[in-house]
Amino acid sequence: MTITLYELTGKDATRPFSPHCWKTAMSLAHKGLEYSGSAVPFTAVPAVENGHGKTVPVIRDGEHILSDSFDIALYLEETYPERPSLFGGPGGIAMARFFEAWAQTQIHAVIGGALLLDIHAMLAPEDQVYFRESREGRIGLSLEEAVAASQSKVDGLSARLEPMRLVLKRQPFLGGQGPLFADYIVFGAFQWARVCSASTFLAADDPVADWFQRCLDLHGGIGRATAAAA
Amino acid sequence: MTITLYELTGKDATRPFSPHCWKTAMSLAHKGLEYSGSAVPFTAVPAVENGHGKTVPVIRDGEHILSDSFDIALYLEETYPERPSLFGGPGGIAMARFFEAWAQTQIHAVIGGALLLDIHAMLAPEDQVYFRESREGRIGLSLEEAVAASQSKVDGLSARLEPMRLVLKRQPFLGGQGPLFADYIVFGAFQWARVCSASTFLAADDPVADWFQRCLDLHGGIGRATAAAA
Structure with a gap:
């Protein structure tokens, strides 16, 4: 039976952009599980599966409904143990919890601000009304002010990625010779940027790129099937 | 047979202080292996085991001589698989490679500068002659200048630890409910500071403390058996 993945989109329903939904899409694909977005x-979002979660991703797998990308990965690992492991x-x-915390504080905290107007568009x-009101209320700045304020953080992003660069000198993925959920956690952040914005957050010669x-x-x-923002 | 752990000390041979040697001491203890320091x-250092390694720690386990704290942990994991795992x-x-890179770039890079004169003493x-010449040559500053320059980095250390703080809200160790080598990697850095310096790098109410x-x-x-610097 095909799993349903509820994923965030804008006007164009074919372009999912949420970093967390991308973590789940990659997790499902890693396990070789068919899903329909x-x-x-x-x-x-509040109406998904009769209000199951306050956020997406949400998945329905038969009788099981789950939210939160990490909880979903744990569920997939436990439910489909014979398929490729997401955690090793x-x-x-x-340890994947550390990658989640690192990506949230070191990458999302930078990229998230820079993308606000791209997402709004x-x-x-x-x-748009919901997004502007909720984000401006949370940040205490207009979206325009928040994007302007994010520039200095964006300038510092490369330095924050140094631990990852050192690891990639030794192995092709954070998970070792092949990817694990740790990779998808960080991938989600850069895929979010790629789908929402034409801005460049990684230099072309960066090993992270x-x-x-x-x-x-x-x-x-x-x-790659979801094209980069033009 | 007892394993020998060659570990860095100063004048007082009972006070090992190297972060990397502490990683190995904790790894051996984790495996329940007896060792003599x-x-x-x-x-x-260059004469240890007839010049086996350019650095300590070095361990001798019967016929086996190894250096590098990560390589030693891998050797212990492979050689003593029936004992508690260091990696899970x-x-x-x-993923432990990421903790190594994170600790090196985010913690050692801060603490290392601040400790230079404490270590020298x-x-x-x-x-002292070797340490001053090698470090000043590497850094391009006198030890005194380097310590002064480190203060702004020390002021920023707490912010760098935020990912770890988020993880510790969820679980008592980086390795989960119990410690793994990832914990010892980060422990080594703070134990280095504790043994060498009376300076405080962690606020008393910090979950990392x-x-x-x-x-x-x-x-x-x-x-704890090696007392904190007074």
Whole structure:
């Protein structure tokens, strides 16, 4: 039975952009599980599966409905143990939490601000109203001010990626010779940027950019199948 | 047969201080392996085991001589698979490399500069000459200038630890419910600071400080058995 993945989109229902939804799309593909994406704009999130989660991704796998990309990965690992592992053992589950925290504080905290107006431009009018009000309330700045304020953080992004660069000197993926959920956690952030914005966050000669291209090639190129923003 | 751990000390041969040697001491204790420490001052490192390694730690386990704390951990994991795991599976091995790179770039790069004069003061005269010349040559500053320059980095250390703080909200160790080599990688850095310097690098109410205290309690308190610098 095909799994349903509820994933965030804007006006164009064929362009999922949420970093967290991309983590789940890659997790499903890693496990070789067929899924069909169901496009959800911001204002429709509360109604997904009768209000199951406050956020997407949400998946329905038969009777099972789950939200939160990490919880979904754990569910897939436990439910489909005979398929390729997303964690490579219990140590990998515990350590993947660090990648989640690192990506959130070191990458999302930078890219998220820079993308605010790009995301706004992708949304239908009613979602634009919700997005502007919720984000401006949270940040305490207009979207325009927040994007301007993000520039200095964007300038510092490359330095924050140094630990990852050192690891990639030694192995092609954060998960070792092949990708694990840790890779998809970080991939989600850069795929978010790629789908939403024509801005460049990684220099072409950065080993992190090479790794990102390798991730775009994974699983039949499902990441690449959603075109980069023009 | 008892394993020998060659570990860096200063004038006082009972106070090993190298972060990398502490990673190995904790790894051996984690595996429940008996070892005897062999004190090595800086200028004696090249002669360890007839010049086996350019750095310590070095261990001798019967016929096997190894250097590099990560390589030693891998050797222990492979050689003593029936004892508690240091990695929790192959994913944990790959991901521990990220902790090594993160600690090196985010913690050692800060603490290392701040400790230069403290370390110098712990050394015998011939080691002081070596230490000052090698470090000043590498850094391009006098030790005194380097310590002064490190203050702004020390002020920024707390912010760099935010990913770890988020993980510790969820689980007591980086390795999950119990410690893994990932914990010892980060422990080594703060134990280095504790043994060398009376300076405080962690606020008392920082969850990272609580975690460090938990690490000092591990394995019969071997970390705590070397007293903090006064």
